[in-house]
Amino acid sequence: MLPQEIIRKKRNRGILSKEEIQEFIRGITDGSIMDAQTAALTMAIFLNGFNNEETATLTLAMRDSGDVLSWKGMPGPIVDKHSSGGVGDKVSLMLAPMVAACGGFVPMISGRGLGHTGGTLDKFDSIPGYQTMPTNELFAQTVKEAGCAIIGQTGNLAPADKKIYAIRDVCGTVESIPLITASILSKKLAAGLDCLVMDLKCGNGAFMDNLEDARKLAKSIVNVANAAGCKTSALLTDMNQVLGTTVGNALEMQEAVEYLQGRNKDKRLHQITLSLCAELLLTSKLADSIQEAEEKLNKALKSGKALEIFSKMVAMLGGPKDFAEHSANYLPKAKVVKEIFAKKSGYISGMNTRNIGLALIKLKGGRVRSDQKLDYATGFSDFCQIGDYADAHTPLCVIHAQSEEEWQEAAKDILDNIQISDKEPAASACVIEKIG
Numbered sequence: 001m002l003p004q005e006i007i008r009k010k011r012n013r014g015i016l017s018k019e020e021i022q023e024f025i026r027g028i029t030d031g032s033i034m035d036a037q038t039a040a041l042t043m044a045i046f047l048n049g050f051n052n053e054e055t056a057t058l059t060l061a062m063r064d065s066g067d068v069l070s071w072k073g074m075p076g077p078i079v080d081k082h083s084s085g086g087v088g089d090k091v092s093l094m095l096a097p098m099v100a101a102c103g104g105f106v107p108m109i110s111g112r113g114l115g116h117t118g119g120t121l122d123k124f125d126s127i128p129g130y131q132t133m134p135t136n137e138l139f140a141q142t143v144k145e146a147g148c149a150i151i152g153q154t155g156n157l158a159p160a161d162k163k164i165y166a167i168r169d170v171c172g173t174v175e176s177i178p179l180i181t182a183s184i185l186s187k188k189l190a191a192g193l194d195c196l197v198m199d200l201k202c203g204n205g206a207f208m209d210n211l212e213d214a215r216k217l218a219k220s221i222v223n224v225a226n227a228a229g230c231k232t233s234a235l236l237t238d239m240n241q242v243l244g245t246t247v248g249n250a251l252e253m254q255e256a257v258e259y260l261q262g263r264n265k266d267k268r269l270h271q272i273t274l275s276l277c278a279e280l281l282l283t284s285k286l287a288d289s290i291q292e293a294e295e296k297l298n299k300a301l302k303s304g305k306a307l308e309i310f311s312k313m314v315a316m317l318g319g320p321k322d323f324a325e326h327s328a329n330y331l332p333k334a335k336v337v338k339e340i341f342a343k344k345s346g347y348i349s350g351m352n353t354r355n356i357g358l359a360l361i362k363l364k365g366g367r368v369r370s371d372q373k374l375d376y377a378t379g380f381s382d383f384c385q386i387g388d389y390a391d392a393h394t395p396l397c398v399i400h401a402q403s404e405e406e407w408q409e410a411a412k413d414i415l416d417n418i419q420i421s422d423k424e425p426a427a428s429a430c431v432i433e434k435i436g
Helices: 005-010 018-030 035-048 050-065 093-101 119-125 137-146 159-171 177-190 211-227 249-260 268-284 290-302 307-317 353-362 402-416
Strands: 079-083 106-109 148-151 194-204 233-236 336-340 346-351 380-383 397-401 416-419 432-436
Touching: 005 035, 018 050, 018 159, 035 159, 035 177, 050 079, 050 093, 050 159, 050 177, 050 211, 079 093, 079 106, 079 177, 079 268, 093 106, 093 119, 093 148, 093 249, 093 268, 093 290, 093 307, 106 137, 106 177, 119 148, 119 159, 119 249, 137 307, 148 307, 159 233, 177 211, 194 268, 211 233, 211 432, 233 268, 249 268, 249 307, 249 380, 268 290, 268 432, 290 307, 336 402, 353 402, 380 416, 397 402, 402 416
Parallel strands: 079 194, 106 148, 194 233
Antiparallel strands: 233 432, 336 397, 346 416, 380 397
């Protein structure tokens, strides 16, 4: 089959056959299909869509483009969580060791930043020595001994997705339900999971900025994953504001460590993290109720067991053995660190979260090219939340930049994208609903 004819067929709104999709994925994997052709097909899918059968076929073809792991003999369920992407979303960093502390085993295969959203791998790359691309053997050993491992698409796991993922990021084809479904699930199914919980972000900082689209994506992922034999549910969570108090790779890593230490526990971040963890424990039968699950998770945090597992995972994957105790000594720091204040006093009534994510990219904390080297130190800390009161003494956030010029540009972005009101806004739910 000629790749250009497959592209032409989808461009003209045709339905691709199982054989055509499998052939195209084989070509992406072995390099016989050019990046330009991959970009053309993903744009055709973005514009004209895939039906359920096409999406399922694409997902399984991408899964089968490489190895599929087996965890036979493990003493507990193989579980994972995935987020559709947000700004300040560092939930995975805490969730994996928390669930592992409760008896689950978490082989988390994550991605890098995509569009305006931050990537879990980029956060771990801020840790000196940490191997986000270990061998399959080290990956498996870490999961078995530590209870969790957060890595990238190492070795030969879903290699077709790795290529497509990088192309989508720089070619404007990120926000496609079939492509997102296939990308997420090809990695997760290749990891040999028993159970998966999806964190579907909804709001102006998510790829799905309205509830209807978020529900469609959730149902697509839940249906395809369950049909493939992986017990899956989804929580729709709010992304109309920065999640937690930091945006930026090293800054988010520091916030996650402090969370596991029992310090700096942002209320919304904690509620979303706890809800996703509890859903995983319930689905995998590690708890009989949400209440029991939350009790186990809070105990894992208070006892220090979750932090201990995080520390062991980091050390086994090449990071400093004392990283959890002295993370601030290891993480990179920006040259210019200054507060930014609102031009008038009032309540934070809203923010354009997507543009705040784009502001991080301008600080080189995110990518404009797939091969770009990131600056892990830049970003925002002490970030305001909707409902907070800002005045001359309470900053909107602290900007971490490498020059005064970059700081000034970031300051303008922050001021332009945070709304101030005289009236305190009504509180909104951070966990919206469950699907599946």
